[in-house]
Amino acid sequence: MNEISVIGGGSWATALVKILTENSIHTNWYLRRSEQVRSINRDAVNPDYLSFLKLDNTKIYASDQLDEIVARSKVILFVVPSAHLDKVCAAIPKKDLAEKFVITAIKETVCPDNLLPSAYLARYFELEDFQQAIIAGPCHAEEIARNKKTYMTLCGPNESFISKISKGFASSYMQVNYSPDMLGVEYAAIYKNVVGIVCGMAEGLHYGDNFMAVLVANAIDELGLLLHSLGAPDVRLGSSTYLGDLLVTGYSAHSRNRTFGKYLGQGYSVFEARQLMGMVAEGYFATRGLMATVSSLGLNLPLLQTTYRVLYNHMAAIDEFKLLERNIK
Structure with missing residues (x-):
């Protein structure tokens, strides 16, 4: 994996972008607020979350245009609050994710049906099991931002895909483990x-x-x-x-x-x-x-x-x- 699209502009998304760019993964990043986009592109800083963290914006393409960010990569990482997930999904044509892989890093159920985020995305975009993976902790964004030793778990049935993407998240301070139990x-x-x-x-x-x-x-x-x-x-x-x-x-x-x-x-x-x-x-x-x-x-x-x-x-x-x-x- 040498490119990924990240959807979400909070602290957890910012920490994940940090890891990816440190591993030379070109990151296409959707943030809802244009002020965030300008700050990241200009100053390499997310002004709203982890603002002390300097990112490598030579490896980031930030935009507030969701369709553009989705189109730029074959791997899409969702890092938005579950309360906003339905609106985000509604703005993405279903066909746009038909041939892509989807990673979920959301830790809430999705109302009104109380679905797991991965199940919601699978149902909405008609994804096959092999197209999906999830990220789990323990991973406080603040500690990732400061390179504190952290253990991440990547889950999913497609072990070959997870083996490829895990290289984008592993580092001297991040150990990545695998589990099939989504x-x-x-x-x-x-x-x-x-x-x-x-x-x-x-x-x-x-x-x-x-x-x-x-x-x-x-x-x-x-x-x-x-x-x-x-x-x-x-x-x-x-x-x-x-x-x-x-x-x-x-x-x-x-x-x-x-x-x-x-x-x-x-x-x-x-x-x-x-x-x-x-x-x-x-x-x-x-x-x-x-x-x-x-x-x-x-x-x-x-x-x-x-x-x-x-x-x-x-x-x-x-x-x-x-x-x-x-x-x-």
Whole structure:
């Protein structure tokens, strides 16, 4: 792979563009805002996300023209919030992706049908399994920007394709692993956002490390139950492919979901917390999508249910955590 098109202008997209260009992959980059495009082309900086990071814009073609960016490469990487994915897809003629490979780096379900992002894209563009892959963490964009040691997982049934694209993401600070389990890894990447919010709420409510450890232990159990109920293949749940993202999102100060949850625990309303964030906390939408899926499966997942009631029933975090204390072990 020597060229790729990236769709999305946030911090995660910016970090991925950094890695690709460092590996001499020519990157065609769609960003919605023309101000971002001008700054990247002129100053090699995304002014809105990771603005301290200097990119190699000799290997970047940035544009706010989506059709142009899609046409320039045979490999398309989607890195947009799930809430915007339907609008982005609607702007791309289905025939334009018929012969292309599609990589997904989105960690929320897509409403209204609560589909996995890869499943949504496959259905919308009528993609075959061999055309798709997903990227999973644990990969905080801020640490990638600073060359901190990171482990990425690439998933998909087309091992030959993944072997080729993995060279574009591997580096001295990035180790790339392979998994064929798109279903399990993608759901794990989405569920971890919920864990980040609930851990953030615990911090905002001044629970200690002991309680936080119990929360995370219960989260691991919930994830295992969810994956088993969804029919994911038997997996080594303790591996970084599944738990790495969950742990770093639950504990790291870089986690947007944890920060969002912390505001909720401190007593801010959902609206106020979202305003304070200034960017999307993926867990807000992920919680709603997962709750619908879990309800259809008849599962009892106290951490997910607590998060849902705070976000969508507008219950006070302090009251919900008193109930949660009795429902976890």
